[in-house]
Amino acid sequence: MTEKLLQYLWNYKVFKHFDFKDLEGNAIEILDFGKWNTDSGPDFLTAKIKINNIIFIGNIELHIKTSDWIFHNHSQDPNYQNIILHVVYQNDCEIDxxxxxxxxxxxxxxxxDENIFWKYEKLVxxxxxxxxxxxxxxxxxxxxxxxENVLKKLEEKSLEFEKNLEQFKNNFEAVLFHSLAYSFGLKVNAFMFRQIAESIDFNIINKIRQNETQLEALLFGISGWLENPEDEQMQIWKREFDFLKAKFNIPDLIIRPKFLRLRPPNFPTIRxxxxxxxxxxHQSLFSKIIHAKNPEELFxxxxxxxxxxxxxxxxxxxKISKVDQPKILSKDFIELIILNTILPLKYTYHKYHNEEIADEILNFYKNLSAEKNSVIEDWKxxxxxFKTALESQSFIYHFKNSCEEKNCLNCSIGFKILKEK
Known part of the structure; x- marks a missing residue:
């Protein structure tokens, strides 16, 4: 037994029966178990109990042993002056x-029920x-x-976007560019791709986006790949990069993406x-994304x-490759971009002035295929x-936030496992 488990059982009322009696044999009726307090102070606030036909309203403190009241120095703490009930797992002494x-x-x-202890040990x-x-x-x-899981994930991602928007003066287009760069970088280069994107004033991207050669030159130049051009095309990119540096006063900066442990289609050059x-x-990319009504429009x-x-x-x-074909975005990669960048940003953009946005975004997830990765394979x-991205995203989020952290007492699945007979 741990104090956290005891609080959990009290909060969710997981008991064999509720015919509670105090140490003196007086019946205790719990009218309100109180609000679980995860900050300092009593464990449960504004509870309500009834003893001898008298109703008491106040706070409840839980301990493994009665003597913990003394060991935790509650007697001298003013936060514990409004205690109406002391709940313990085991009574080992009397507190005068x-x-x-x-x-x-x-x-x-x-x-x-003693089976709860066995189940809890199995969980953690x-x-x-x-x-x-x-x-x-x-x-x-x-x-x-x-x-519930996907909405939690969306809200967490939305808070990240809001911080970025504050940093970049509420420029949604710039934040979209930074986030797309992060997604294009995948796990190996995500952080470096974001650094590259954030190192460029988005106004520059807007001014040169009609010239694809200049856009590539800018990204390749900051990556440090044009210092020693090996062929004619690289020389063209280098001339364009040098021109852009001078025109827009771009500072000397090299952020080198990694190639190690990447399949060639995911090389940073290609991405x-x-x-x-x-x-x-797409000259109006942000507008197109925000107003897309379904996954097909995003595809x-x-x-x-x-x-x-x-x-x-x-x-x-x-380096000439034996593979000679256009390097397009695969369906799986497109869905990854939609799930990790586009849908969270759509949610962030609309959430304060569109009450139905949560349902709309969830419908996007329901109409996208389930992801394929090692975590999903282990769940299988x-x-x-898994049929839809709603299911796969949910279990990926749950694994990272509950299972990996062994946060079983805050897990709705864990709750059902502990509570069932």
């Missing part, structure tokens, strides 16, 4: 202070994929589980060229994006099936 103030003590040991111990792997039941997923092509093709925007012709038979500078081994 509480007895003199007629504050009852409730011992919970006989009200808790072991090194398996998820803590409850051995007792996980795919049929115990709560109602609205996916919607930066595709990013340049996206902004070259229409992204499906024709490809690296420039130089990269048809190359993955890196100066536990019997789960």
């Amino acid at each position: 202070e509480l007895k003199n103030k007629n504050i009852p003590t409730l011992e919970l040991r006989n009200y808790i 111990s072991g090194n398996q994929f998820i803590p409850c792997e051995n007792i996980f039941n795919p049929n115990k997923i709560p109602i609205n589980f996916h919607e 930066l060229s595709q990013l340049a092509n996206l902004y070259h093709q 229409t925007i992204l499906k024709n994006v490809k690296a420039s012709g130089y990269w048809d038979n190359r993955f890196n500078f100066g 081994k536990l019997g789960l099936k």
Whole structure:
């Protein structure tokens, strides 16, 4: 037993029965279990109990043992002067202070099913994929589980966007560019791609976006790849980059993306060229994205994006490849961009003046395919099936925020596992 588990059981009322009696044998009726307080002070606030036909309103403190009241120095703390009930798992001594103030003590040991301890140990111990792997039941997923998880993720991402908007003077187009760069960089280069994007005043991108060669030159130059041109096209990019540096007073800055452990289609050369092509093709990209009504409209925007012709038979500078074909965005990559950048930004843009935006965004997730990655594959081994991005995004979020952290007491699945007989 831990104090956190005891608080959890009290908050969710997970007891064999509710015929509570204090140490003196007086019946205690809990009219209101109180509000769980996760800050300093008593564990449950503004509770309401009834003893001997008298109703008391105040706070409740929980401990593993009665003596913890002394060890935690509550006697001298003014925050604990309005205690109406002391709840303990095991009574190991008498507290004169509480007895003199007629504050009852409730011992919970006989009200808790011992199977809960076994289940809890199963939840928080072991090194398996998820803590409850051995007792996980795919049929115990709560109602609205996916919607709640995805909305939590959207809200967290929205808060990040709002900080970025504050930094970049509420320029949604600039923040979109930075976030798209992050997505195009994937895990290996996400941070560096964002740095490259943020190092360029977005007004410059707007001024040169009609010239795809200049856009590529700017991104390649900041990446440090044009210092020693190996062929004619690289020389053209270098001349354009030198011209742009002088024209827009761009400071000397080199941010070198990584190639290590990347498949050639994901090389930073290809992804930066595709990013340049996206902004070259769509002069009003932000407006098109924000007003898209369904995934098909978003796919229409992204499906024709490809690296420039130089990269048809190359993955890196100066090296001819046996593969000779346009480097377009794959369906999986497009969906990744939609899920990680476009939908969270649409939610952020609309949430303060469109009451129905949450439902609209959730419909986008329901109409996109489930992702394919190692986390989803591990969930599948536990019997789960994924049809839509709503389901896959939900379980990816849940894994990162509950399972990896072993935050089982704040997990709706964990709650059902603990509570069921």
